[in-house]
Amino acid sequence: MEPGTVVWRETAQSLLRQKWLIMGCIVLGLLGASVFALSQTTRWTASSQLVIGPAVPPALVGKLSDGADKTGPLGMDLPAETQARVMASPTLLAAVVKQLGMPTDDKTIQDLASVTRVKAVTDNAYLVTTDGPTAQKAVDRANAIASIYLAQRNTEAKALLTNLAEQAQARSKTATQQSRSLVSQIDEAVGRGDNQTAAALRDQRVGLATEARQAADDAAAMLKALATVGAGSQLVTPATTDTASSSPIVARDILVGGILGLVLGFGLALLRSHLTPYILTRDQAARATSSPVIAASEGHRRRFWQRSAPELPQYEITALGAEASGALARRELSPRAFAGGGPGALLVVSASPTPNSAGIALAMAEANARDGRETLLVLADIEGTPVLPHLTGHEGLTDLVMEPAATRAIRARKLFRPGTVADLYVLPPGLNHEETAEAVGPSLVPGIVADLPPGYSVVIHGPASVGRHGITPLAAAVDASVLVVQVGLDKEMDVARLTGALQFAGAPVLGVVLIGAASQDETLGIPLNYKPLDSAPPMR
Template sequence: MDLRDYLRVLRTRWVLIAACALVTIAIAALITVRATPQYASSARMFVSTQGSTDDAQANQGGQFSLQRVKSYADLLTGQEIARRVVEDLKLDESPSALASQISASSKLDTVILTITVTDPDPARARMLADGVAKVFVAYVAELETPPGKDEATIKATVVDPASKASSPISPQPVRNIGLGLILGLLLGAGAAVLRETLDTTIKSSRQLEELVPAPILGAISYDSAAVDTPLITSLDTYAPRAESFRVLRTNLQFIDPDAHHKVFVVTSSLPGEGKTTTAANLALALAEGGEKVVLVEGDLRRPKVAEYLRLESSVGLTTVLIGKLVLEDAIQSTASEGLAVLTSGSTPPNPAELLKSSSMAAVIASLREAYDIVLIDAPPLLPVTDGALLAAQADGALLVVRHGKTTTDQVTLAVERLEAVGAAPVGVIFNMTPAKSRDGYGYGYGYGYAPEPSTSRNDPNADTVI
């Protein structure tokens, strides 16, 4: 994935990213609300040497104090200081619990030592800070008094007693929510990229070009009204979906342009990819363009063509294959001039045997002679072998791939099924693409380009077009 791919993922998966951000913000807000406020009180001490009257000795004493301050900061958070404070103040808590409340720090190259104690009670935090400072002053004097001497070489002096805190140092709502937002955005972006990486469905023309050794003839944009109006004859002349099939019709003419009679199988990898409506609408578009077309309902298991075109389904292909009716009598005309349909007929118990029979080959040969283009609506390739058998007897297969549903593995297996019987896809139809292309290949935009409404020349409110 390059940078553009990452930006596309963030743009298309923004709902997931926003959901992760909202969840982490909610968790941060809940933690903030339920957290016990903590108050901090600090006392400052000055560490110095004693008995330094000479300048050189004073300088050495200062360096010695600097070295000692670093050790003192570590001692303040230890168990011994906490134990002495507990005993001195007669506290109920354990030394280890008190030690976790104490922190110490010193500024670089200074002998100033700062003690900070946190507690839910600001008054108690102040009392503990003063208690720690008092105990530590005595502890330093004890540590730094040489054996046999009465005076310590280094002493700690409290210069700023602890003060009562007016506001808690934690929780910090703004900081917590801000961190929750940043964490949520990072988690959301990571989840979006991971989901995109694991998602193997076809979402771009570039993926199809890498999987199928055939050109993309066109893309049919998604139309929510297609469930109620599956055929383009029910749409406005300039509807985007109708225009998509005209583009498909034009591109189909470039496949084997020298041949005058062509046979194509329209199939897909799995059911539900829109192969039947694609076949029916492509046949209508070809007939509209002046071609003499016959649409054969080769899906003998789940026939739908007769239902869409409102034709008789009891007599058709199976009737001809078993010799009960001649081909010419089984073909039905439609309201569209130039389009004839051979429906499936009665559903047989052995569809594959009928489709690979010599009778089926004879039907295809007769239709090839009589029509400019023969379109066969075949079953999907992966569940059954019917589609591959029909493709082997045709000039090639038009593979319908549904955007966002068909996976790369399914397309690969479908191509392998075709190649196994000596057939091959001659074109790909990208179905149900978004209204706006996501990969910049120019497919599936669904803009439409209808004439502008006419206005009267005498209408003073009419816009002037230059």
């Protein structure tokens, strides 16, 4: 059976055995929803839509349009979110309260602000939503907010235009007077025969006259633009009592409460039926495998909403593999030739499918090859995540299924591919994806390993043991094994079963690579009364 397969009959029987728990959750949901719905006061919600264009068309306000930015020529075309906040601000709502004849105290304004929501639908379209004790009051409030904001905006724009027009007229008048005062100075300069001064004064007079005309034109344009203020802004969809909605809806809330209670009941029943203790600490991993934790990674723990283990960064996988390989080379953890520095075979496997075990096997093989030993990495997890993408298109293990036994070893050596470091060779999973080839492929590994030339070290990455095949023949091809355990994903019983199976097949577990250890986990990760399997050979 594949991992994650649900046995529906057993699940249904489990739910029936806990029917009272499910019914209790449903009743609790119905009662809670009923109390909540009946305790709420009835309120009505109304919405109005308005469109806000430029406060004044830029083309109608003279030179102001030349320096305009995103806020318009008058600086009043604010961003949509800003205008939405202004419409819902207590300052504007104070005018709404006054217009509707409501009490003008702070509490009334704050209460109205708490039920008013203004959303910028587009850059210039807004949705004003507010609540009221009756449908008519909610409609009046929504329309008043939109209308008052538009009116205040238009009033401010007209006042600003009028002020600017008066300033432009004043500039024009001043420039005209200064231009006239230069006439006598020009005549005096001409009378003295000072033509250079006279020419300079004439140029100055021309500039003042031009400035006066421009200021007069600007003032006229601004006064003309007063009639167009607010032309692009209007209340396009007023709120009406027909579109107002009321809440709470008691029947709907009770129905939702019953559904939530049913879901909660199913969840608690399944959790209670299928909850199996997961490995959460280093000591739990050591106890399940009767082996020490030789490398651990903190963080990256699988959360309950995740279906699979999180993938570690490549640098962290490499560090874990190197640390595990180094731990196996120590005297206290060296029961086999591979760990002691000589040729041997090692199996790297996990109880549950994880994207990290293949990378750890590759890192351990790389560490062994860096020590100067010719190392073969066999990727026997046919259906697993490719650890070396550049080898996915090459023949490999499954392609040897149809090869005669007499030539299989020779053919296998021809399929070895250079690895990521010197002295490292890789046997890819293969291109034959038939079910028979994938099932038989792992059983060919013992023969391939046995026919290798002397001096080779072998690292085999096997498939996850839960719901998968191929572990037993792989275990028969190696001297020892290393388990990759994921905190929160691997069950303690599954890891213990896998450890027993490997021990029976002649591949005892030397250590555990733990992924997802908590930072506050201070356990040692060493089994009680732990002793190495064999006496350790001297270190090289």
